Amino acid sequence: MRLKEGTPMFKIEGLSFQFDHEEIIQDLNFTMKSGTLACVIAPNGTGKTTLFRLIANRLKKNVGQIVIDGYDSHERVVFNSRLFFMEDAQRLTESFSALENLEVIKELWESTVDINEVVQLLQMESFQHKKVKKMSLGMRQKVLIAAAIVSDAQLLIFDEPLNALDLKNITLINALFLSLKKQGKMILLSSHNIYDLLEVTDNLYFLYQGKMRAVPNQLETIKAHYFELFN
Structure with a gap:
């Protein structure tokens, strides 16, 4: 059912998820x-990936919208x-080339994005095959x-997108994120390495006790809050 106009582009209300009698996500709003x-920042095992799976309809939420x-x-x-x-990245089809994986995504999402342009944008020409x-x-x-x-989806979710990338490629991906934002995309990601993402991040959150806590986008404040909550 299409909800009324004027609702936020992406909204979570009252989301909860329990596993083995443990509340992983508790009345989360976002x-x-x-x-x-x-x-989203939090130590391993605090529910970041679970939250992303819930958003992506891969886990059944107990309650919420x-x-x-x-x-x-x-x-x-x-x-x-x-x-x-x-x-x-381990979820990619191992026996397919980069191009073949991208072609599958384009077909599944019924996208009109030019794969060759994306390959050039990410400087993948040397290993596209x-x-x-x-x-x-x-x-x-x-x-x-x-x-x-390539999916051209409105909401792009990444779990540690800068993992295994060197400084040159981190700079490239950050520039790409800025470009995607200008196109109106929404990017939700988790990272342990906030130092490399501060310049492109609009809103920063700690996932703490199953809820999202907004944190000022300033490095010293982030560090102080992190050690206060997760020490």
Whole structure:
């Protein structure tokens, strides 16, 4: 069902998830607007990937509502077409080349994005025909990011997108994130390395005790709050 006009582009209300009698996500609320990047920070095992799986309809929430562009997550086909989330680069099809993986994504999301332009944008020409199983982790990571762009989804979700990338490629990906924001995309990601993302992050959150806590986007404040909560 299409919700009323004027709702946020991406909204979570009262989301909870329990596993083995443990509350992983507790009454979580979150909103995000078009053209922004939000970064979630928390130690391993605190629920970041679980949250992303819930948003992507891969886990069944106990209670709550998730909406993208006015469409509720219960309307799975249209909702799922509006987001892209691949947990990590190991989820790529190993026996396919970079181009073949991107062609699959383009078909599944019914996208009109030019794959060759994305390959050039991410400087993947030298390994576009290489099979994923023969790629380095850094190459795989770039294919994963390319897949998100090729999907042309409105909400792009990444779990540690800068993993295994060197400084040159981190700079390239940050410039890409800025470009995607200008196109109106929403980018939700997690990272342990906030130092490399501060310049492109609009909103920063700690995932603490199953809820999102907004944190000022200033390095010293981030460090102080982190050690206060997670020490």
